[in-house]
Amino acid sequence: MASTNPFPEGIAKEQAFSMAQTEMEYRVELFNKLAQTCFNKCVDKRYKEAELNMGENSCIDRCVSKYWQVNGMVGQLLSAGKPPM
Amino acid sequence: MASTNPFPEGIAKEQAFSMAQTEMEYRVELFNKLAQTCFNKCVDKRYKEAELNMGENSCIDRCVSKYWQVNGMVGQLLSAGKPPM
Amino acid sequence: MASTNPFPEGIAKEQAFSMAQTEMEYRVELFNKLAQTCFNKCVDKRYKEAELNMGENSCIDRCVSKYWQVNGMVGQLLSAGKPPM
Amino acid sequence: MDASMMAGLEGLPEEDKAKMASMIDQLQLRDSLRMYNSLVERCFVDCVDTFTRKTLQKQEETCVMRCAEKFLKHTMRVGMRFAELNQNAPTQD
């Protein structure tokens, strides 16, 4: 029950949970921004029908693909730690 | 001090707190989005005076009412689980 | 192990942590909104080069200064508790 | 909201009620600070557009104050309407 280290497990474990949560929140936010952005770029806002038409569908697929690519590029720039000045 | 169930109360209670918190956050976000949206739709951005005029006030009341209605409609659509495809 | 007060320290301490966290989140949000806003006001979106030019740099400095001033003004208005109606 | 929200918490010991109250306080503080930040952002965006000096011009100040007051009054009005709707049926048409 007593340990030599006064706060070992509790904090380390909480930190692991907290990191996992932060990581999941990041993924959710990435997905949401991507979805909002591609909706804005690809979907006709007059809403003449409830279906996505062929043009919209192929625009969405390409938009997701390009967004993913931009995400990768920016990730490389940031992790390169390239001093931005 | 010892229970047959290894993690009963603690988790259930935390979950209840957490749900209550999520629900409150949802309400706050609904209110904030409604307020921002109706401000954008109804209020003159030239800010010629600090008061809301009659036209703005009645626009705000109707905007809140319509927003609430849209909230209900979308809620029904989602809870109907109507497969969107 | 037992204390006369059933929930003294635990809650007070959690509250202090929670306040500190809320305060930090506020600062971060202030900074992010300021940065996004001044980028929108000052930076040429055609991205003809990767550097900020002199005009952009001085615009940014003034923008930050003015944003800070607006932050102070609104803070005073709110803390004055001046009844807005 | 309250009824369903509190479902799991009814009849809990004092300690939990205190924890709940503390959580609500925290959420309200956080919400006020967010509102403050949004108000500053909105009024800055709507009122400040020249960056030839580092301090606000007189008419920018006036604009910001009116904007802030107007937004606060608007928020109060929306709050009243919102409360009325919440007391009635979950949806109103």
Add this chain to the structure above:
Amino acid sequence: MDASMMAGLEGLPEEDKAKMASMIDQLQLRDSLRMYNSLVERCFVDCVDTFTRKTLQKQEETCVMRCAEKFLKHTMRVGMRFAELNQNAPTQD
């Protein structure tokens, strides 16, 4: 995501796995509610522009329903593409 995320949690006692599962449930609930709020906001902004009456007009209702359905279909499609990309390399060009 999952692999690295779970790194610190592998082989943990049942209690922690339950806590983890509960956390994921909470995040999903929160995310659904946020999506709901965004959907309402978007379709309201895009479809409702007249405030001469306090109830929706017929064509506003139609617009809102189409908007909501279209956004849901869009989100499902994006979800499928996103899942495919996540299964492949972290970045794809």
Add this chain to the structure above:
Amino acid sequence: MDASMMAGLEGLPEEDKAKMASMIDQLQLRDSLRMYNSLVERCFVDCVDTFTRKTLQKQEETCVMRCAEKFLKHTMRVGMRFAELNQNAPTQD
């Protein structure tokens, strides 16, 4: 910020300081990830507008890289100014 923030935590045992430090780390990680997401969104919105192919065109790539670098430099500059203002009076006019 720091002074008032730490008020309730002064002279606390080591365990609490560690908890505090861990919280700050988490907030910083979360903030970095949000900044990353915002940067991607902004540069995508500003630079990508054609969807006839599924990979970026050369000039879109160039635009994204410049946008990202420019935004990072901008953020650093704003950070310096912001720090200066925080060191002086709470408000400066």
